[in-house]
Amino acid sequence: MRKLLKILVNKRVLILSVLSAVIYLLISRYQISLWYVLLVGVLLGIVFGKVFCRWLCPMGLIMELIMNMNPNSKMNQMYQYHKIGCPIAWISGWLNKYSFFSIKIDSNNCSKCGICDKECYVVQMQPEKFSLYQKNMQKPGNSYTCSKCLKCVVSCPNGSLQYKI
Numbered sequence: 001m002r003k004l005l006k007i008l009v010n011k012r013v014l015i016l017s018v019l020s021a022v023i024y025l026l027i028s029r030y031q032i033s034l035w036y037v038l039l040v041g042v043l044l045g046i047v048f049g050k051v052f053c054r055w056l057c058p059m060g061l062i063m064e065l066i067m068n069m070n071p072n073s074k075m076n077q078m079y080q081y082h083k084i085g086c087p088i089a090w091i092s093g094w095l096n097k098y099s100f101f102s103i104k105i106d107s108n109n110c111s112k113c114g115i116c117d118k119e120c121y122v123v124q125m126q127p128e129k130f131s132l133y134q135k136n137m138q139k140p141g142n143s144y145t146c147s148k149c150l151k152c153v154v155s156c157p158n159g160s161l162q163y164k165i
Contacts, residue, residue, distance in 0.1 A: 002154075002159060005150065005153065005154060005163065006154045008150075009149070009150045009151060009153070009154045010154075012054065012055065012149060012150075013061075013064065015055060016054065016055055016056065016057075016060065016061050016064070017061060019055065019056045020056060020057055020058040020060065020061040021058070023037060023056060023057075023058055024058045037088070038087060038088055040052075041056075041088030041091070041092055042088070042091050042092065042095075044056075044092065045088075045091055045092030045093075045095035045096075045099060046095055046098075046099060046100070047099060047100050047101060048099055048100070048101045048148065049092065049095060049096045049099035049101060049102060049141070049146070049148050050089070050092040050093045050095065050096050050144075050146060050147050050148055051092070051147070051148045052088050052089075052092055053086075053088075053089055053092075053147040054147035054148060054149045055148070057086075057088070059086070060147075093143075093144035093145070094144060096141065096142055096143060096144060096146055096148075097142045100165050101163055101164065101165055102141055102142065102163070102164075103132070103139070103140075103141030103146075103148075103150075103152065103153060103161060103162070103163055104161070104162050104163075104164060105132060105133060105139075105160055105161055106159075106160045106161075106162070107133075107160075109158050109159065109160040110133050110158065110160040111157075111158055111160075112133055112134075113157065114133070115155050115156065115157060116132040116133060116152040116153075116155055116156050116161055117130075117131055117132055117133065117134075117152075118155075119151040119152050119155040120132060120140050120151065120152045121149070121151075122140035122143060122145045122146050123140055125145070130143065132152055132161065133160075140152075148163070150163055
């Protein structure tokens, strides 16, 4: 299962490109109501958390491509702010705390190397507030901001982080 997750995360931008193109075509060509897209986003949020933004959203794809032009810029924080007008981001972000799937840590197996925090864009934006492994810090996977890119999970050398029910 870990191998499959690693393959999916490594191909995430390709998956995002294909699925966002399908969603765009459904809306523009076939006149699928945005209410259906909202419903799908909410249902995915209930099950998986805020995955729509990083795995399906056409606007998320555009923002990601813009961010990748200069990965070290403050523009990366803009990825969060474009979601202000998106009801799917609001609802699924709120559902991160309550969704069936979440990012879990096995504290006994964790070597506290910090690789997961280096890979997590939420931690990078607010390192004083979030950490995947440090005690007394908020877990980014439960925050509104986390879009479940799952880089933290696949980067853990010990397999201490898992995305599971």
